Structures are given as structure tokens and as C-alpha cells.
Amino acid sequence: MHRRRIDPRPDWQARVEAQGLVFHTTVEQGAYWGEDAYYQLTEREADAIEAATLELHRRCLDAVAHVVERGRYAELGIAPSIAPLVERSWRERAPSLYGRMDLAFGDGVPRLLEYNADTPTSLLEAGVIQWTWLMDRFPARDQFNAIHDQLIATWRALAAQLPAPLYFATVDDLEDAMTTGYLRDTAEQAGLATRGILVEDLGWDPAAKTLVDLAGAPIAALFKLYPWEGLVADDLGALLPAIPAVWIEPAWKMILSNKAILPILWQLFPGHPNLLPAAGEPLPGPWVCKPRLGREGANVSIRAPGVEIDGVGPYADTGFVYQAYAELGAHDGMRPVIGSWLIGESAAGIGIRETAGHVTNNTARFVPHVVWS
Numbered sequence: 001m002h003r004r005r006i007d008p009r010p011d012w013q014a015r016v017e018a019q020g021l022v023f024h025t026t027v028e029q030g031a032y033w034g035e036d037a038y039y040q041l042t043e044r045e046a047d048a049i050e051a052a053t054l055e056l057h058r059r060c061l062d063a064v065a066h067v068v069e070r071g072r073y074a075e076l077g078i079a080p081s082i083a084p085l086v087e088r089s090w091r092e093r094a095p096s097l098y099g100r101m102d103l104a105f106g107d108g109v110p111r112l113l114e115y116n117a118d119t120p121t122s123l124l125e126a127g128v129i130q131w132t133w134l135m136d137r138f139p140a141r142d143q144f145n146a147i148h149d150q151l152i153a154t155w156r157a158l159a160a161q162l163p164a165p166l167y168f169a170t171v172d173d174l175e176d177a178m179t180t181g182y183l184r185d186t187a188e189q190a191g192l193a194t195r196g197i198l199v200e201d202l203g204w205d206p207a208a209k210t211l212v213d214l215a216g217a218p219i220a221a222l223f224k225l226y227p228w229e230g231l232v233a234d235d236l237g238a239l240l241p242a243i244p245a246v247w248i249e250p251a252w253k254m255i256l257s258n259k260a261i262l263p264i265l266w267q268l269f270p271g272h273p274n275l276l277p278a279a280g281e282p283l284p285g286p287w288v289c290k291p292r293l294g295r296e297g298a299n300v301s302i303r304a305p306g307v308e309i310d311g312v313g314p315y316a317d318t319g320f321v322y323q324a325y326a327e328l329g330a331h332d333g334m335r336p337v338i339g340s341w342l343i344g345e346s347a348a349g350i351g352i353r354e355t356a357g358h359v360t361n362n363t364a365r366f367v368p369h370v371v372w373s
Helices: 012-018 045-070 084-092 121-138 145-159 174-189 228-233 239-244 260-267
Strands: 001-005 037-042 098-105 109-117 166-170 194-198 203-205 210-212 221-227 246-248 287-291 301-304 307-309 318-326 335-343 346-355 365-367 367-372
Touching: 012 121, 037 045, 037 365, 045 084, 045 098, 045 109, 045 221, 045 260, 045 346, 045 367, 084 239, 098 307, 109 260, 109 367, 121 145, 121 174, 121 301, 121 335, 121 365, 145 221, 166 174, 174 210, 228 239, 228 335, 260 318
Parallel strands: 037 367, 166 194, 166 221, 221 246
Antiparallel strands: 001 037, 098 109, 098 335, 203 210, 287 301, 287 318, 301 307, 335 346, 346 365
8 A cells, every 4th residue: 555645636625515525624634635645555455455344344243242142231331221222222133324444554454443333424535525536536547435335225225124204313513414414315315215303302202202303203213423322321311222213323333332342352353363452451562542432532542662642532431441552554654544434234445544643533634545456
């Protein structure tokens, strides 16, 4: 894999805004969408990432089954009152739409850093924005990217399990609204009837024992770009096990979206080539310490040769796990993380975020890629 420099399209801001990417540049970080460079992968490298993603998906499902069967919820901070909801959703095989595995690829072997299994973002960038860039810049080349088409196909496959209309809930945040709007558009392209709602406007009808919208209409199926741990802590938390709605993502994703699954995966599959050693305490050798429920690199600490970082942020009280340090590879002074998307049961494509530092945080840029034969 190589990082190549290239001139941005002269009208790139207008192009990406027209496709819905309205936060391409911020005052704090400058350009979030970066098309002054791209990553060049070989077909063999793309195949390796695809194969590793599917293999890790299978092992993650094994880990969910293990946690449910052994009742290892305390290790993930899942309350006993919520465990029945997780178990029911798993045993009923409640449907899942998507997830994003973040992979280190510094030595050419994909290794799992974490699994954003509940509320992953950067989806529009991966599925649409970088594809259009490819068509403009390298129309004869390829990209590991079937994300958009696979989303539509997966919504069609799930349609029979989703009572109409399907609600799309988000908080009042620009990035989350953009991602939710894109997913809602793909659902409508698949033929589903949809409605939008803010998470704060979700209500409960005690007589009907159902979720309702502001007009009192029942909500039987709901996509929510809002983490399960947030729902558990909110006013509806105590009611969750009694709510009959179909949730996307399902409650069993609480197990996989928690970084405490990393030590469990390593216990179940020690030495697996696509996993990194992980534990609940510091490891011998270089390590990374991560909060169980952290996001965007907050509260991440690193101890490695020449690297000593003590992260800060709002997740200090969620518990921590330790993972062996993985070098991301230095490409033109930048360190990339591969975001590999699972849509339904398919490894559908990748997006790449890069930073000059050792922690992929909210200042990391999204950079497109090209697969070169």
C-alpha cells in the first residue's frame, strides 16, 4: 500500500456538498475530506482485507454466542437488567444492517483494532464520495467499494422483518444527521417506507406498551444512530426489555461495540493472525489502553518505543482494556487506519482515515483509495 499525492479537483467542495458531505472542512481541523492524496492498494491487498473482514465477522459472532451462553455481561459493563434484552435479540437472530471494523495494516496483515458495530459513521464518505472521486480521477481503475449497492440490497433482504414504516432516529448533530439521512435514502431506494425522528422525541405509550412518535403513532421498527449505552442510561432505559420494536442495530450488538470484547476474542482465539493480544490489564511489551465505550480516540493511552501518550476525554469511567500496540505504517508522514465495512453478511468495501499522530481521533482525515492491478 502506498500513499500518492494528487491535485484536488478544482471544484471539490461544491462536488462533495452536492452529494451530502456538508462538513468537509472545519475550523478546528481544516479539511476532513482530503483529496490531495490517495492510497494505492494492490488487488492482493484488497483481497486480504476482504478475507480478514469475513473471518473476523465469523469469530465475532462466535464471541457473541460465547458471551450469551456463559453470561459474561459483567466484563462488558452490561447491567443484569439489560442482559435479557441482549439474549432475546441474539436468540431471535434480530437483524443487523452494518458495522465497521477498524484494521491496522502496517505490515500487510489486517489486524482488528476495534469493531464499531453499533453506530459507525463515515459511511457516506466511503460509499459515495470516494467513489465519485474515483470516477472523476481514475475511471479505468477500481476501488474496494460496493457499499452503496450492498446497503440497498441488504435493506431489501431485511424488509420482511421490518414493520412499516421504518423510523430513522438521530440526535441533533450535523454528522449524525448526514449519516442517518444517507441510510434513510438507501432504505427508500430499496422500497421501504420511512419516517424521521429525533431520539429525544421518542415516547412511550404505557397503555399500548409501545414506542410512539410525537403524534402518538406506534413505532414498530427503528434505526437509531444513537449508542445502546446511551439508550440504557436514558429515561427509556428501564423500559427497553419490554419494548417490542425491531431495533437496527439490534441489542446483541452491545457485545461487539464494546472494546471489552477484544480480550474475550483473544481468549477464544489466541494467536489468531487477524487479532491482537488483548487483556484487562497491561500487557508485556508495547500496549494501547482503550476505554470500553470510548469514541474518536478519546482517553486512549499508549506505551511503545518512542511513544508515550496519556489520553484525556469523557470516557474515564467506562472501564479500560489493553491491546498490543500495532504500528499502522508511516506513509508520507501519515498513519492510516482501514475502516472495513460489513453490510449484512458481506465485506462491502473500505474507507481510510489518516493522521500524523499515533491515535486516530476526530481530527483524522478521510482519504480515498484506488485498487491497482
